[in-house]
Amino acid sequence: MMKGCGSNGEATPSTADGGVIVCVCIPASITSSSSAQFPVLSRALAGCTNHNSVGEAAVKVALEKVMTQALSKAGSNCSDLRAVCLSLSGVNHPSDQQRVLGWLRDIFPSHVKLFVENDAVAALASGTMGKLHGCVLIVGTGCIAYGFTEDGREARASGAGPVLGDWGSGYGIAAQALTAVIKAYDGRGPQTNLTTNILKMLELSSPDELIGWTYADPSWARIAALVPVVVSSAEAGDEVANRILHDAVQELADSVKAVVQRLGLCGKDGKNHFPLVMVGGVLNANKSWDIGKEIINRISKVYPGVRPIRPEVEPAVGAALVAWNRYVKYVKESER
Amino acid sequence: MMKGCGSNGEATPSTADGGVIVCVCIPASITSSSSAQFPVLSRALAGCTNHNSVGEAAVKVALEKVMTQALSKAGSNCSDLRAVCLSLSGVNHPSDQQRVLGWLRDIFPSHVKLFVENDAVAALASGTMGKLHGCVLIVGTGCIAYGFTEDGREARASGAGPVLGDWGSGYGIAAQALTAVIKAYDGRGPQTNLTTNILKMLELSSPDELIGWTYADPSWARIAALVPVVVSSAEAGDEVANRILHDAVQELADSVKAVVQRLGLCGKDGKNHFPLVMVGGVLNANKSWDIGKEIINRISKVYPGVRPIRPEVEPAVGAALVAWNRYVKYVKESER
Structure with a gap:
């Protein structure tokens, strides 16, 4: 069952220009930590990312589209989803983070944990396999x-x-x-x-x-x-x-x-x-x-x-791993 | 009688941004070379100059408007006009010059001598009183x-x-x-x-x-x-x-x-x-x-x-002086 969803700018993300949004879904039970055989359930693409250089409305539309596509390709829907990490160029300040969280909240039901980061965070996680x-x-x-x-x-x-x-x-x-x-x-x-x-x-x-x-x-x-x-x-x-x-x-x-x-x-x-x-x-x-x-x-x-x-996996996989790790941590903390 | 017309970006012209177009008309008989009492017949203003940063159509409209206004304020029209110098930011290459000359040719009858320069030329002439x-x-x-x-x-x-x-x-x-x-x-x-x-x-x-x-x-x-x-x-x-x-x-x-x-x-x-x-x-x-x-x-x-x-006069006066000096030179050469 699909549990984590990560989205990120393309393989060479930057804060300079808008690029392609990549969204991947990953399964809850990650048995392999070998990056070469990383099990991605589905992958979808859409244009434009940096909300500093393209319009906010265009970014929201592209985000919803790419995430819905990825869920659909994974034969899944929002009810199966546990966590989403959106790692986006142009997120430079807590107020950016809050604004983008607002966009995601409009797309996903309340049980889904949402995380928003600068695109660099997904890139880091793609090299460290989520750490x-x-x-x-x-x-x-x-x-x-x-x-x-x-x-x-x-x-x-x-x-x-x-x-x-x-x-x-x-x-x-x-x-x-x-x-x-x-x-x-x-x-x-x-x-x-x-x-x-x-x-x-x-x-x-x-x-x-x-x-x-x-x-x-x-x-x-x-x-x-x-x-x-x-x-x-x-x-x-x-x-x-x-x-x-x-x-x-x-x-x-x-x-x-x-x-x-x-x-x-x-x-x-x-x-x-x-x-x-x-x-x-x-x-x-x-x-x-x-x-x-x-x-x-x-x-x-x-x-x-x-x-x-x-890195051997793409940044979107890094974002999905961040989503999943944070979700696991949240569950552990709430079980205490 | 009004004989020279000069147009230029505002007092601090630059190649960086569009600004204000200033157009002045000056008389043919310039008796005073003292800049403090320079005899300007009329002066008109319009927005936007740099055709690298604003649309070409917008610049053409603004140019025609400001030049018509200046002529009208001077109680004159195109038939009285002998020469026009347009000194424009964004003119960086002979092809720019040719394109802008084309705009002016659409506005003025064929007897009017037309000159197009980078805005720096008018600025120089405003300090040297046309030289x-x-x-x-x-x-x-x-x-x-x-x-x-x-x-x-x-x-x-x-x-x-x-x-x-x-x-x-x-x-x-x-x-x-x-x-x-x-x-x-x-x-x-x-x-x-x-x-x-x-x-x-x-x-x-x-x-x-x-x-x-x-x-x-x-x-x-x-x-x-x-x-x-x-x-x-x-x-x-x-x-x-x-x-x-x-x-x-x-x-x-x-x-x-x-x-x-x-x-x-x-x-x-x-x-x-x-x-x-x-x-x-x-x-x-x-x-x-x-x-x-x-x-x-x-x-x-x-x-x-x-x-x-x-300089004690504005760049548009410099442009008008360039127009007049070049016109006089042209007449002398054609009388030889």
């Missing part, structure tokens, strides 16, 4: 570092979007590259092969056409799609591209370190083991210029106990 | 440095909007300040009084509410309105605010230097006199932390011949 301990670093269009201690304290760094300085994000890296092209063009910065490589990719003939291109469509994901050009330019030896990537690595490592430090995940001597779950397209680039590897190198110099994890 | 020589630096919500040589070569730096690295702009300064607050909050940066001062101004109770505030309204001008808080924080001795302003001064001085260098405005020995017209709310702050003065200090160390000018 909320350690730190997760997500770098897609946006970026965020989020952590939990075993006793439930939490902390985050970054994840505030491009205006508020997420310079390690895919958007941030690409915007710095575009800026470098403009600066080289107008005489404020060194020449760079980014100019040729980016113009070629965008099929533009001159850097001043980048202004029109940039503002023709405000989507952050569209800018972030330039990251592979920055990586390949750096791999080919371009110094400006290299500096941009190293700066991003520094920003991202600083975000993880801030979370680890505040939560004391490294212990008093700084050497305790803790998981660092690495998620998102920018970290999974699998190129010779490996951003994820560089970040781990920097962090392990300060915190040798860091244990990097690349 | 296109020297450099202008505009810093409002956006920023741009634009220059002309006496023989008509031109160059620009910055003015590409916030995504493309206009960090010296009002938007850029404010975004850096917001970033500093977020970084102090999540443990990535030093504590700063910007936190208290910005939260107080925005009537928010915690830095994490800044995320919702920032993305609730995408207007760059709304972010840039925080500049006075950054300036007052720096004046009160806050080191983070001071660093942000010094970084902005460096960016802006670099923009001016790039234009001066490319055009050779400083001559071969680097000591030639050239005008530097300073325009925009960020430069006119008139505070003890004087951004404009700091920029001039940096530039005069490299180019001692720099002659700062604060």
Whole structure:
């Protein structure tokens, strides 16, 4: 019987843009903790997540649709359901949490336990198979570092979007590259092969056409799609591209370190083991210029106990595991 | 008789946001070159300018309206008109110029000479009373440095909007300040009084509410309105605010230097006199932390011949003077 339902943004969630909502249903009796054979009862998809960048009404409609579909595919309905965890980009403040809980309350009957978290929480749980301990670093269009201690304290760094300085994000890296092209063009910065490589990719003939291109469509994901050009330019030896990537690595490592430090995940001597779950397209680039590897190198110099994890299940499964774990804890506490 | 018509964005034009279009009509016989008594025949206003950030149709409607009004107020019509210069933010490329010329051609009969320029051109002309020589630096919500040589070569730096690295702009300064607050909050940066001062101004109770505030309204001008808080924080001795302003001064001085260098405005020995017209709310702050003065200090160390000018007429008068000067030149050339 289906008992847990988890929903999350797509495999590279971010606070920057709306994406795809994934909803999975998992059974109550989780016998296998092996992530490779994790038993998912059903899975459904719908568009749009970030309620900061798309309308609230659109998000509510998409949520109800995807959750109903997942229940239906599992041959189930709300009466079988015990708990739901919705892990959503754009949940940055308790008031966001309360508002989204209100949406869920309209969808589900009162016996269903409801939990709302930032999308980083599901990403962490997807690496730790539901245990909320350690730190997760997500770098897609946006970026965020989020952590939990075993006793439930939490902390985050970054994840505030491009205006508020997420310079390690895919958007941030690409915007710095575009800026470098403009600066080289107008005489404020060194020449760079980014100019040729980016113009070629965008099929533009001159850097001043980048202004029109940039503002023709405000989507952050569209800018972030330039990251592979920055990586390949750096791999080919371009110094400006290299500096941009190293700066991003520094920003991202600083975000993880801030979370680890505040939560004391490294212990008093700084050497305790803790998981660092690495998620998102920018970290999974699998190129010779490996951003994820560089970040781990920097962090392990300060915190040798860091244990990097690349999740084998999707974040939605992480969200479902969080829902289930919290439900079990609730039942135990109420039986006391 | 009215012969020149000039139109321009408002007193602090920028490439960042749409603003107000100002249109003035000036007489053919300009006897006074004294800017204080400049004879304007009529003046009209309308909303919205930047065709990168508002719809093209809306801009065309606003343009036709404001120009018709100005002509009507001057007791005149198109048959009296000799030349129009439209100096518009968002004109960054010859293709922009051609498109906007097309709009004007639909409005005016064929005998009227039409000129389309970036809004920086009118701003320069407002300081030099129509002569296109020297450099202008505009810093409002956006920023741009634009220059002309006496023989008509031109160059620009910055003015590409916030995504493309206009960090010296009002938007850029404010975004850096917001970033500093977020970084102090999540443990990535030093504590700063910007936190208290910005939260107080925005009537928010915690830095994490800044995320919702920032993305609730995408207007760059709304972010840039925080500049006075950054300036007052720096004046009160806050080191983070001071660093942000010094970084902005460096960016802006670099923009001016790039234009001066490319055009050779400083001559071969680097000591030639050239005008530097300073325009925009960020430069006119008139505070003890004087951004404009700091920029001039940096530039005069490299180019001692720099002659700062604060315009006494509005940019629209500058645009009208450009229209008239170009018309006179055209008539002279065709009489040869």
